[in-house]
Every structure is written in C-alpha cells, then in structure tokens.
Amino acid sequence: MELIRNYTKRGNTGKRRAARRIASFAAIATSLALIATGCASGADTSGGGETSGDAGGDLSITFIPKQLNNPYTDVVLGGGEEGAEEAGFAATEIVGPLEASASSQVSFINAETQAGTNVIVIAANDPDAVGPALEEARSAGAKIVAFDSDTNPKYRDVFISQVVAKGVALIQVKLIAEQIGGAGEIAILSATANATNQNEWIKFMEEELASNPEYKDIKLVTTVYGDDDDTKSFQEAQGLMQAYPNLKGIISPTTVGIAATARYLSTSEYKGKVALTGLGLPNEMRPFVKDGTVTEFALWDPAQLGYVAAFAGKALADGTITGAEGDTFEAGELGEREVGEGGVVIVGPPTQFTADNIDEYDF
Amino acid sequence: MSDSTRTAAANANANANAAAAPAADTTKTISTLGKGRTGAARILLGRDAIMIYAVVVFVLYACIAIPRFASPVTVGFLLLDVIPVLLIALPMTLVIITGEIDLSVASIAGLTSALMGVLWEAGLDIGTVLVLSLVAGVLAGAFNGFLIAVVGLPSLAVTIGTLALFRGLALVVIGDNAVANFPPELTGLFTSKLGATGIPTVMIGVVVVALFFGVLLHMTPFGRGLYALGFSKEAATFVGIKVNRAKFWLFVGTGSVSALAGIYWTLRYSSARSDNASGLELTVIAAVLLGGVSIFGGKGSIPGVIAGVLLIGTINYALRLGRISDVVLIIVTGTLLIASVVAPSIFAAFTRWQHDRRVRRSLPQAAPRE
C-alpha cells in the first residue's frame, strides 16, 4: 500500500493556470474597452468636428468604383479626378474593393462616412446592399452621387447615367440586327447577374425584340454571365457556341465580356461567322475590329461619366441643386446638364466604333 | 520504505553521480527535468497574450497615427465588419483543434442567405424564414459531419467538395436574383448601435456565441476531449472520448454558426444573394491560424482567436480610414500569417543553435574532424 502514496498538497499551479485564462480574457476586454472608451475620448476633438462637414471651400470627394484595377474603371476615374479638380474639390480620393462583390463596398462607404467626406460617388455592385451604409453617410452630411451603375434611387441624390438606358439598349439591338441580316438566333453575354445597369439594358433589349416587327425573325436564345471576369466570360462565350450551334450573333454590353468574347471568336472557327457587338473600349477592341471579328460596337466616353459626376457632387455639396427633376448645373467644359426624371443625369450619346473611326479614340 | 522510494533514491543518486562528473554543469537534468515556463512568465509570454498585446499595440498606434480612428464610430463599423469572420472563427477553432478543417463555411453562409431570400420572397413569416435558414445550416453541417465522422473521409477533401456543392445549391436556389425587401425593423436592428458606445446591438448575440464556444472549449469535459483528440485520436479513444461523435457535432457547429453568419450578412446588407460571403473561408482560417491555433490540431484558444480576428479587422479598418489600398491589407495579412508560424520556429532554432554552441565549447573537443 505504500506505493500508492498518500497525497500531500503542494504548489498552486492550478491557480496560475486559471489566472492565465482570466488574464487572457481581461486583456481582450481591455483592448476592446480601449477602442470604445479610452481612445474615444479623443473623438470629440479630432473626429467629431469633421463629420459635420466643412462648409467653406474645403470640400472632399471620394470615388468608389465597382472594383479597382479595371481598365474601364480607370478611364472613368481619370475623368472623375479631372472633374473634381476643375469643380474645386480640395481633396479627391479613390478607394474601392479589388473584387466586385455586393458587400465589399460597404466598409469603404463606412470609412468615408467616418472621414467626413462631403461627396461620395459610387458605382454600385448591388443596388440594395450599399443602401444602409449610404443612408448613414447621408445622415452624417454626405451627398451621394451614383454613377455608371445605379443604387436603389432612395439611397442617392443623383444618378449620372451614360445615356438613356433605353437608348443604349436599342443601339445594340440595331447593330446586331444589321450584322446578322435581321434574322437568326442571338444571345447576350452580360457581366454579373445583379448588375443594375446591365439588367436594365437587357430588359429594354428583350422588350424591343419582342415588340418591334423589324426584329420578328431575331430570336434571343439565352443570357449568360461572365461576371466581368476575363476567363469566365471567355468560357461562357465558348459554351454559347456549343450549346447553340445556330447562333448568329452575340451582344455583350460590358467591356470585359465583349473583349473576352472577341478573343474567343478570333481564335476559333467562328471568326467572321458569328457577329459580335456591344459596349467596348476602343483600345481593347482595336485588334478585333481590324481583324474582322467585330464590325461595329458602341460606347460613350467613360471619362465624361466621372467628369460630370464630380460636378454634380459639387453642385449638391454647394446646395445649388438637390437632385430634384429640373435642377441644372454647370459641368465644366461639357456645359450645362439637367437632372431628369428620377434624379438621373444623362451624359451624352454613345459613339459607334468601326474600323474607319476607331483610331481616332484613345481610351 | 518500499522499493519505489529506493528507485527514487537511486535516481537521485544517479543525478548526484552525474553532477560529480566532469561536465557537471550540463548533466544534472539528465533524467527527469523537463522544460517549460511557469507562473507569470507563462501568462505574460504565452501565445494568446502576445496576440492580445499585438491588438492593443496596434489599436494604440492607430489611435495616435490615424486621424479619426479614435472614435466610437470606429468601434461600430469595425465590429460590424468583423462579425461574420468572428462568428465562424469560433467553431472553426474547435474544428482545427481536433485536427480537421472546414472550408465550406462561406458556402454554407451563402446558401443560407440564398434560402432566406427565396423563402422571404415566397411570403413566409420572417420568423419561419430565420428558423428554416438556420436549419439549412445545421443540415449542411451535418452533411459534412456525416461524410467526415461516419464515412471517415478527410475533411480537407470533403469540404473542398461541399464548398462547391453548397455554393452551387445557393445558385440553384436563388439564381441571379437578389432579394432586398427584408423588414426594415430587422435590417435596422442589425446595423443599430448600443447607445453612444458605437457597439453594434448584434454584438450581444456574438458575445453569447463566443462565450458558448469559449466555455465549451476551455471549461467542459467535451473541450478537454477535443484537445486530446487533436493530438492523438487513439489516446482519446482509450479514455472514452467518442471521437466520431465529437467531430460530427463540431461540423454541425460550424454549419450552424455559418448559417448565423449568413443570416447576419443578409440582414446587415439587406441583400440575399447567392454570392454572399464568397471567399470568406480563407479569411476565417487565416484569422484562426493567426490567433495561434495549430493547423495540426491540439493547440489554440478562443481568446487567442478573438484577438487574431480583431487584429486583422483593426488593421483592415485602419487602412480603410487611412485610404490605403487593400493591396497593402492582403500583403500584411499574408505576412502576418507566415510570420506568426515561422517566428516561433526560427526562435526555437536560434535558441537551439546557441545552446549547441555553448555546449560544444564547454565540452572537451576530442573530435570530430573532417
């Protein structure tokens, strides 16, 4: 029995162990409290003042595109920065997610709200997901300008649209009808399934095809989504060819989609046999127009979009417009613009690009 | 006195002999003494504590260096941003401690979100919608758990499969649509703050979940079993731990909490879509590993993981406020992740090298020659 010895108490290692755990929790609590209280005391002096908005000439503007590092976006933002400078903003910022997803823009809006930015210009990835954040920004005094892709109208002051949505849709339908000789199967290769602008155009296209007797022999067989991703769009285009052997034409109302589709067509046996049109950047489409894959496509000048958005923001921040129908504001060298129905500002008509004129454009 | 005490005496004797030998300074620990820190050093230098210091230091730095960071508004926005990661990281900690992994969490969140949208659109009562969505998460987790614990497949492979499957089902359920018209009272609740503190109201729920998993892991028989299980499945079996049952419920746990994260996501952004929370799985795992959980299992704690999540979240928000590109965030996250695992190895290697050098110098050099 001696082997199993009587136990004698010693040490208090267990207490130390418990203490360690308590210390861990305590440290977390402390760090949180530091954010919440200790540091927050400084908020009154540094943070609070700015959020109320500096009324003088010290206005700030921030552009939040759908995603950074996208060539189309770069052109738009280039125009935006130019516009912001001309309009007299003291500070211009460009922030945004690296991937275009619905929710990724929210925390950027939040940060801008907190930064007390006066004008937020946004191209929404999802019309509703950004809503609550934009409302918070507005209640903190910011003016919201949507551009390129609209938010739900209740969350913004004005929407700077490329063109009348219906107009851009009709042009594309007309182009494809000409290119396929007015009869045959066509398909649409869009960006993301939730993109507001895309869906609106597609809706108008469908209506036009159904109602206009000129297009009665054209059949829209499907709409696919390339998610504005080069690889995905490429493979969607390829899939279309296989699934619909009688396909005569494709409309791709997105710059990424049309370029990827053009690349696929130009490297396949379908080159010259299947027509392609839509909205594209001349710089990206130049080789495909020259090699005959694409005969004609359209786009507005994206730079103007950003440019007008900046001036609209300035006018809103200055209080010269409220975003009501009929308001007008001066948009630098582009002259006067009017706010239309639903707070929409139209920038201008799209340009149609062909082999003859494409070299005149550089964007 | 018995033989056993004699053994002890013999051991002591052996030690004494060794101590009397020439290389006295290094031989005295020959048989029994282990290594490790005790007491205060253990608390203050532990992995958890270091993570927490890192969070505190960074918060202080951000308060000073980044204008407007020190504000209750920060607390609100920051927490709203980290909640999904924080939520999923909690059960993920338990899963990784048992040596498994769940890559399908973000897809489950997406599936839940899609389902919410469709059910709500179909006109169901919001309460029913929430319950059914949660049930979907539980089922998705149970499906993972079944394949891993019952069929016995490797979790890494299974959850790569269900990552695609659940996201695919989300697409099947809701397709291209986005449902946005959730009741404003509810979506409002999910972005509201607790008075002037800036702390989001939903944090109450998150704290409850965190406490649940913290207590479960650190203070219950089940949690004790998980650590044992993570180190050695066989040894755990021998003390009566029901290995497969534990794993099954853990995957149900990640499924359920992922569903909560999916619901949160949907209501916070008032948008139910199939691609919600996509790609979140790697962020969660990065945060958990940064929080000191060993990918091999057996090591890690909830406080450490919370600190890991907060560190990434805080850096993220500070960069946003400083209008520094996400590019920096990506690189910082990756570097932190690698540094957090490489640093201890390098430190240990350095200590060993120093020790070896010291020992070599202190011992008589008979050889080796090349």
Place this chain on the structure above:
Amino acid sequence: MSQPLLSLTGAAKTFGPVVALADGTIEILPGEIHALVGENGAGKSTLVKILAGLYHPDAGAFTVSAASVAFRNVADSKAAGISVIYQEPTLFPDLTVAENIFIGRQPKGALGLISKNRMRQAARDLFARLGVPIDPDRIAEGLSIADQQIIEIAKAISLDAKVLIMDEPTAALSGVEVERLFQVARSLREAGAGILFISHRFDEVFALSDRITVMRDGRYVATHTTADVTTDAIVREMVGRDIGALFPKSHSEIGDVVLHVEDLGRAGVFTNISFEVRAGEVVALAGLVGAGRTEVARAVFGIDPYDSGSVSFLGTRLKRHDPQAAIDAGMGFVPEDRRKQGLVMDLSVARNATLTLRNSLARFGIISAGAERRAAEEWTARLQVKTGSQEYAVSTLSGGNQQKVVLAKWLATEPKFLIVDEPTRGIDIGTKSEVHRLLSDLAARGIAILMISSELPEVLGMADRVLVMHEGRITAQLDRADATPETVMHAATASLEGAK
C-alpha cells in the same frame, strides 16, 4: 584483435537542458555480434541515432574503419556501410513491399529508369533467403508488425552493410521469426559483418552476442565477453545496484466475478472467447504476437466492436463499442503503445492525469479548475511521477514516468477492473519491478486485472491464472500451479503444430 569496423568514443549529445548522452563509447569488430544493454534512458537510442547519422554529437571521436568521420545525415552513414533496423518498423504504408526494401536504390533498367521486374525478383530472392512468404507487390499498409519487422530485416540485409545495428528488433516477433532473425545475424557474422544488437531480453542477448557493452545514465560502463559474465552481473551494472525479485508475487483474496466474457467473436479476428476475471485476481492473456490478445481486450473495453457474444461487468451487460460506458462502469485500460494510445504526449502532465476524470470533475457541465488541479496533484504524487511541474508536457518525462502517468490516470478513476497491455514494454528494469509491485498491490486491494504480456516470466510470475490464445481462440486456461513455460508454449503453438 583486428581493426574495429566502427568505434565511437566519448560521444555527447544534449537537447536543451537535457543531456541524452554524456559518454557514448562503443567499438564493433568485424565478424562479431555486439550487444548493447542499459535501462531506458541510458542513452542507447541516442547512441544509435548518432551512429545512424540522425544526430550530430556535440563531442566525441568517431571512426569508421580507422578513418575519422562526421556524418552530416543518414545518407552519409549509409554510404559508410552502416545500416539500422529500428525498434519500430518504419515502412512506407503506401508503397509496395518491394519498393519499401529498395527505396532510394531501386534497380534500374532501360533508359536508367526503375525496373519493377528486377526489383520484384530481388525482393523475392531476399524473402526466399529469409524463408518467409510475403508478396513483394502488395502495399505495406495493413501488414502485421512482425511482417513489417521482417521487411526491415530484408531491407537491412539487402544493403550489404558492414555494420548492422538492430535496435530491439525482436520486440514484436514470434519465436520462429526470432530464431530466423538470429540465423540471419549469424550468417552475416560469418560473412565478416559487425552487428550491434540492442535488447531488453537477456536470454536473447546471451544466446546471440559475442560481447556485451553496458550503459547507464548516458555513460559507458563496461564491455564484457559474453561467455565471461552472468545476467546478474550485467543487471547490476545496468542499474548500478542490486535489485530484488523482478516479478513479485503477493497473495491476494480472490473475490467475486467482476468480468464475465461470453462467446465473444469478431469475424477474422477472434472467435468463441469466454472467460471470467475475479476481484483480486490477475489473469494473464498469453500467446504469440498476432494471436488476437490485444484485439480481445479492445473489444471488451469497447474500443472495437464485436460481432457476437456478450461482455458482463459486475453482473450487468456492458454496452458494445462504447469505451465511456466501460469507464463509467469501472474499467480501465493501460494500452500497449504508451506514446500513441496511453498518453497525449503534447498535453501537460495534469491534463493527461485527469483526462479520464473529465466528466466527474465537471459540475453542471463545467470543469472545476481547482478540482482538476487537486486530482492531478494527488494522483501524480501517489504514483511518484517525477516532473518539474504539472504543466509540463508529458513528452518531457522519461518512459517510466510516462507509464506512471498512464497508470495514475486510470487509478484516479478508482477502477474495479484494469486491463494492462504489455505494461512493462520498453521500460527499464527499475521501473519494471515497480510496475509489477504496483499491479500486485492493486490486486491485493481487490481490483481485478487482465494482463497481456509477451514476456513469459512476467506472465508466470504475476498471473493467478493464464489464458493462452492462438489464432483468435483461447486454447488453454491454466491455473498458476499448472502454468509452466512448456504448457503455455504448447497451448500458444499447439494448433499450429497440429495443422502440420
């Protein structure tokens, strides 16, 4: 005296604060079988690993064929003609048997690529030489430990090593296989190779070796010519003192039936297993490795399921395949593999010691940290576990102390029945006798014990009753008085002989 094939003098190796080897000295001559003995922790394995090129010694002189060497890695050691068979087989489960033998030096065929045919043939030749029927094309996964060890031996032979080191190669082998191994070793000796043989089994050491080197506490003690020394002398040198009887037998009152196993069967593993264990009784389960002893014990405890029969404990039928039910009922199981099954090596001593108690330490589902600490301290103190702190990882303890932690965690549950599977495997003599005394002590307190052991003296010394298994069946039940080496061995091999 011819020139030594290999000589190591005064080698030292430290790991952090732990000195694993203070003076490693060994000399192997051509054509000799040299035994190395010592308690666990004496530094034998460290010395082997230095010879194998796995560890770099901090100090010491090392020569191979009179040339000074410093191995950077295992490949260097191999190149110098040293080949090692480790205690635990180290096969690659996904590779074929043939590939396991020839990995890294597969025979080449056309275009300098590996020729599977030549490799297969070479493996067949080796197995023919060893007289074992193993299919060279099957994958190694699922092979019995004995077969794995044989493949290790084939591998070592095929290397044509000048020096062959065998670190406890016989631990898992049956008598036939041991004998065959010895034949191979002797034939290699005839061919002029030097063999270093490490074993805890003195009968083997004395049967095989030409010389014996003794180590203690990381230091060289002495080298003897085998013919000139006795077991007692060697043991004295190993332990540094006299030790009492190895297998103490104390009388205990045999009480009521605690465990009743009725007609237990599992397809392909064991059939028709029926036996009883009574309070205060030590029942040994003997037999060759692979006879199904551990499998029966695992099924009884609920680790593995069984197909037929029943297990009753204290009169109640025990739930099948549920270790927790067995533990709750009052069973404990000290498994054979301490490091993989008995302990969670990276957890602290305290956590390991209380792992079995985790449910009873909890109130309202929450474990009381104080109670946990007290329980750990109590039981590690009772079993005299030597550790710097309860919070150290159990892996920092010596083998004997680790086994004490395993025992502590089961004794903490105050079991009525304890299964001990190879309780003294790989444990030094000092702790071994301590373990025996402890088991005997437990029996005296009325605990029923089922002991699985491959060491016949241990079985005969400890058991009140011996059950002998062969090929999944119980072939004999022998009372203490009837159990002799002959009767046990006969039952363990009887049906085998009968079949021929």
Place this chain on the structure above:
Amino acid sequence: MTNTPTTQSPAPQGQTVARPESRKSALGSLIRLREVPVTVALIALVLITYAANPLFLGAQGVKDLLLNATIMIILAVGQTLVIVTRNIDLSVGSILGLVAFFTGTLFATVPGIPIIVVFVAGMALGAVLGAVNGLLVTVAKVPALVITLGTLYIYRGLNNAWAGGTQYFADDRPDEFGALSVDTVLGFPLITLIAILVVIAVAVYMVGTRPGRDLYAIGSDPAAAELFGIPVARRVFLAFLANGVLAGLAGVLYASRFNSVGATTGTGMELDVVAAAVVGGVAIFGGSGSVAGAAIGAVLLTTITSALTALRVDKFWQQAIVGVLILAAIVIDRLAGIRTARKLRESEARDV
C-alpha cells in the same frame, strides 16, 4: 530462452505461397488503380454529351475542350508533386497571375523579345515564387497549408501592387505567341501538346526515377523517410520549386490563350486545382496518386462545365454538380480503399 516462444513451424513453404498471391494481386492492383473511376466518369460524360449534342465533339469542340483543360492540367500535375509529399500549395493561382502579368509586361516593354525567352523568364519567376514556398515550408518546418495560404495573399498583393489598373491585352503580344493556343497539330493545339509533354515528363519522373519514388515515400510517412535517409527537405523543396515552375508555365500559357492579364488573373484557381488532383485520385494526405490521374481529373473538371453548357443544363446547377463530383470521387476512393484493406486483411489472416 524462456520468454520467447519457439515453434518448429517449417519455413520453406514461402515461395509456393508467394506466387499465386502475387498473380492475384497484380490483377487486383489493376482494379484498384485510383485513376480508373475518374477515367470512366470522363468517358461517360463525353459520350453522353456527344450523343445529345454532336457538336460537342466537332473539330472546334474538341479543340476547345483541350484548350480549356490545358492550363488546369499543368497546374494539377504540379500540385500532384506537392500533394504526394503530404504538402499542399494554395498559392498557385496567385503565382499564375503574377507570371501571366509578367509575361504581358515583358512583351509590352521589350518589343521583339523572343517567345522562348519569355517562356524561360516566366518559368524562372514561377521557380522563384515556388522556391519561397519551399524554403519557408522546409526550413521553418511549418505546415504548407499555412505558408501557402500566406503566400496566396502576398503574391496576389504583389500582383495588385505591380499591375494596379494596368492590363495587357492580346494585342500587346505578338501574333505568333497567341497562335500557340490557336494552331493545331493533328487536332491538338500547341499549348495542349506542351501540357501533354509536361504530363509525360513528370509521370516518368514520378514512376521511374528514385527521387520521384522518394516523393511518395515522404508523403507516405515523413518521419520514416527522415529515418531512412531520404533527403526530405531537399525533395520537398524541389517539389515546391517544380510546382512553381509549372505554375509559371501555366501563367505564360494563360497569357497566350486569354485576352487580358492583370491584377486579378488566376484568382480563386487554387481550390479548383486541388479538387482536380483529388478527383484524379491523388490522396490529399500524400503517398499515393498519379500525375496521369490528376491530369484526367483536370480534364474532367474543365469538361464538365462545357458539357453541361452543351447539354443546356441550367447553368445554376453546374457548380453544384462539380461539388457532387468531387465528393463522389473521394467516396469512391474510400470505398475502394476499404475493399483493398479487407482483402489485405484476409490475405494477412492466411499468412499467420
């Protein structure tokens, strides 16, 4: 000799037993080849799709199938090298992106640069990135999952930082370079031939050379490999390096095949690549699986999307079906494993 049981069991029956067994297991080993299920699945998929839509196997259809699979094949082969050693490389998508952008940059900034130089440079950059992974994994002895999750972020970040909004388009690259993924030899696009060469070369290495077999040994039991004197660190490092080179090659080919290369090229590819290897029968915890299997897995995964499109299956079902396929692959593998284990146990029982 008291404690070791000795018997007089006669030994020489060895050879007679060995022969019939080995014949049987040779047959068995063919059946349990891990590549069989995936190959059967691929053939079935192609045939069914062809029956429903003959265009699927038209000249352009086949070409597209092969082109789609090419990049994934190369990545899956590289990943197999790493997974077989019980490691994983999650950074391949990021490596591919960086190299693809690097390729675009080279063509844009060094007009007239020979294509072969671009290939070499791209693979060299891949080698460097793979070597970083390999070094961190082997020197710091840290799990590859963590390291390559870290480098996944870092390499992607570097790609973003370097590229910004810049993208290079097909137009920026010489026509001959783009032609690699257009021109065919015997119906095979040139870049697919490159991929096939890669598969053959790596397969021969893995099956027929000692270092190749070492990789299996390492994945089967790393500790045993260390004990046995296999230079584990060096082999694992080389596996990561080779994977980097192959990801680099895939990056160059990506630039040849697709229109634009920029900051986000290759995002999210890593799990697809791992899935391809797993579907192809490569065990996720190392030790077994073949390069050919992984390549077929890659073809299956890339083909299924086209097949479903060609079958006009609702596009929303596609991803779910891919998920089911991955799960089916591992379940089948597991079932085969159980069957093999039972067979082995039975043969073992006879041995006793």
